[in-house]
Amino acid sequence: MTPRNPNLKQQLVDAFANLEEDQAYHLAETMLAEGQAPQSILDGGREAMAIIGARFEKGEYYLPELIIAGELLRRIGDLVKPRLAAAAPQGAPRGKVLIGTVAGDIHDLGKDIVTFMLDVNNFQVMDLGVDVPASKFVEAIREFKPQVVGMSGFLTLAFEQMKRTVEAIVAAGLRDQVRIMIGGAIMDDKAAYFAGADAYGANAGEAVKLAQSWTGGK
């Protein structure tokens, strides 16, 4: 049997972070074939995602790169996960974020980037998807118990719908338990104020900073 090659993991991290998709996937296969622990492949993926997240924040990567990274992570996950004996031991997440696009709006791109960036920054994210009614936000806050709620909206109808969603959270007596942030192409600080949210984040990096500041600083 070929001896274990400890450099493979670093090669995987580099290829993944540089978005050499075929190369990264091939390295993951090789590591498995060499008998390396499936968990170390997933760890490599996580390391690469952190690098990709940092490059995104620095403006070196944009949405196309995040899309490719997300797909690559899923492919490698599909390859590796059947070989994992037990659930992957993960470090305790930094905090929990509930996220969704408000009712009436079916746009998901912005929300997906924020979810991605929160995930690589060690937040546990529950993504409710698009066209999420206020009642579903309320129900999920009760069950998931997040510290942070993120509402996304692309259309102008989202102004009113975000407001209605916050009102429903208030009516359910849950407003004190969560900090609420909003985002979307036409949103701004005034929209956050109008909705009764705590803050507006102009991009995914700001959303992460808000969530970090609300869960115990940087």
Next chain:
Amino acid sequence: MSDKSPEVLYNERLQRLKDAAAGKVPDRVPVFGPFQKYPYNFGGITLQQAMNDYPAARAACHKFLDYFQPDADFGPIFAYPAPAMETLGWNAFKWPGRGLADDTMYQYVEGEYLKADEYDEFIYDPSDFMLRKWAPRQFKALQGFSQMVPWRRFMWSGWMNFGFFASPEMRETMQLAIKAGEQMNDWWGSQAKYWGELQAKGYPLAFAGWDWPPFDILGDTMRGTHQILADMRRRPSKLHDALEVATQIFIEYGSGAAGAPLPFCWVWVHKSTREFMSDAQFSEFYWPYLRKGLLALVDKGVTPVLYWEADFESRLKHIVDVPPGKMIYHLSNTNYEKAKDVLGGTTALMGNVPNLMLLSGTPGDVRAYCKKLIDVAGKDGGFIMDAAVMLDEAKPENLKAMFDFTREYGVYR
């Protein structure tokens, strides 16, 4: 109210719009916009009603027109024809009554309607690809088209392939297509009726054409946003080849506006914001093709109105590279001071009263914002007042303040 005849008012409005579009100083700042859902709600009906009951949609638009008196009007064009969409079974769209509540704005459903390995088919023969592959995926009723043989093979004995017309799928498709065609004619008939009434009241029609940038022609309804953004890295050369084809489609599409009294061709800009792609990607994949198409339209006498729907401050240095006095750039949340600095003297500007202000602010807020806009963006002409993005919700008094204040304060002396 003016005692001028509708004909005089029509010509005044037309001249005002043409002057502003050319970057000249008109008699006053024009004010109008592509208001999407708002006119129907103002007229007391839901969007669902407007999409199904065409006389009701026209009546609502007339009420809107008489009350606000915009310098140009879109009429009921944004109330898409629900009956035809229903007959066609448009998979790529949700609208009130089909997936959305009765007064919710219709929205597009993303999908991969051109798959990665089909680029060559599209590049080789876009019409054939659209007919036999794209249409059956987009429209449930058009499944029969997938049975067809490419028309390019019909020379000499190629017509002997005609048997596909008798297949069960094609029979059904043909019947539904005829029905949808009749329903479309009803809708266009209603549009044309309104256009005649509009002109008789003294207002120009605000549009003569619709278009989408080459990158969005491919990205919106064919590859989908995720896929086309990834294609910039995964298959750049195929994407470039397809963008060349899409540029020709862009030119063909927009050319229809040539020769209209007001030859405004609205170009809906979608995927080029700084959130979607880097500056390098914008200058490689987006702007060169769009610019080439725009210059071709300008050569034909068309006035492109680019609807830059996001913050485009970081792109100003690229998009200023167009011939002066030929286009309008509509701003949503791009800073208008910076835009005027860079684009002033090159393109006219249009926009950008924040929609949230129109919804939740006061008439005083609106007047104050409009004053700054007229002072800064309207300095030395080349400016048209409008909301920041297509208007769905607003307080009538706020919108009225935008119109009245512009008519009053926007006079050039």
